[in-house]
Amino acid sequence: MDINIPSNHPRAKSLYVRELLVRGFKNGLVAPEGLIAQGRGESFDYLLGEKTSKVAQISARAASSALLLAKCPVLSVNGNVAALCSNEIVDLSNIVNAPIEVNLFYRNNNRERAIEKQLKESGAKIVLGVGSRASAIIPELQSERRRVDPNGLYKADTVLIPLEDGDRAKAFVNMGKTVIAIDLNPLSRTARSAQITIVDNIIRAIPRMIAAAKQLMDKNNKHLMERLVKEFDNRENLLESLRLIQGGIGARPRRY
Ligand code: PTJ
Numbered sequence: 071m072d073i074n075i076p077s078n079h080p081r082a083k084s085l086y087v088r089e090l091l092v093r094g095f096k097n098g099l100v101a102p103e104g105l106i107a108q109g110r111g112e113s114f115d116y117l118l119g120e121k122t123s124k125v126a127q128i129s130a131r132a133a134s135s136a137l138l139l140a141k142c143p144v145l146s147v148n149g150n151v152a153a154l155c156s157n158e159i160v161d162l163s164n165i166v167n168a169p170i171e172v173n174l175f176y177r178n179n180n181r182e183r184a185i186e187k188q189l190k191e192s193g194a195k196i197v198l199g200v201g202s203r204a205s206a207i208i209p210e211l212q213s214e215r216r217r218v219d220p221n222g223l224y225k226a227d228t229v230l231i232p233l234e235d236g237d238r239a240k241a242f243v244n245m246g247k248t249v250i251a252i253d254l255n256p257l258s259r260t261a262r263s264a265q266i267t268i269v270d271n272i273i274r275a276i277p278r279m280i281a282a283a284k285q286l287m288d289k290n291n292k293h294l295m296e297r298l299v300k301e302f303d304n305r306e307n308l309l310e311s312l313r314l315i316q317g318g319i320g321a322r323p324r325r326y
Contacts, residue, residue, distance in 0.1 A: 088108065090153055098181060100153050101174075101175070108150060110254075117314075117319060126275065128302070132266050134282040134283040135296075137230065148233060148234075149176075151232050151272060154273055156188050156191075160192040165283045165284065171222040198222035203221075205217075205219070213237065227247060227248065229250065231251055234260045237259075243265070251267045252268045257312070
């Protein structure tokens, strides 16, 4: 990819991810507000040491189990998700057999189409929620996120909602769905509303979920997956993530 960051720069990886977002913005995938959201995420990620914690690994395993056990799982994709990991989302969709739906807070037709195109270039065969397909409404919501596909998020029993806003996460829970969030902020309403929250950067969380799903499918052990979901304690998971962040705040400055 044509992103010019010196490979020996101490923060090369983080700068590279930032550039993916900027490129996504220039290509019409990402809303300007999405750049701000990334900055917010980065600050939590920094305090988490920019690595996947043990609890995030456990959450990713529970999340993949929930998707594999679901009758009608759907993966929700917004602009940031499409810019950061469209290939990985398509891989996950194939592995857990869950369709992808575009759902935007700052919805407009151009962005919907640009995200659909990006996902199709990554190999998605069908992309739900674009244009007139998003004809169902989540009644308790006022934002554009209320528009959903009747064959996708509306009827899903389990939804993956990365980088989501709290209102819709709560609305999905109220609709009786199993809600899986990916959010670097363990204090966000989304993180607290979901039944399973992966407190990790989406660029690491989705590959973890893919690896976990492959491993669980190899074992083909329904009881194990049911146990991983049943025993998962989201409150404890969020508290542990917060403890890690507190540790990050108390840590001595990193040496370069
Ligand atoms: O594409 P659209 O129109 O649907 O808009 C998408 C954004 C992300 C702009 C919209 O959903 C939004 O305003 O999101 P927030 O509320 O600013 O951010 C959602 C959460 O995602 C925040 O708690 C961030 O800390 C978190 N976050 C940001 N970047 C990442 C992240 N979590 C995981 N991985 C990231 N890379």
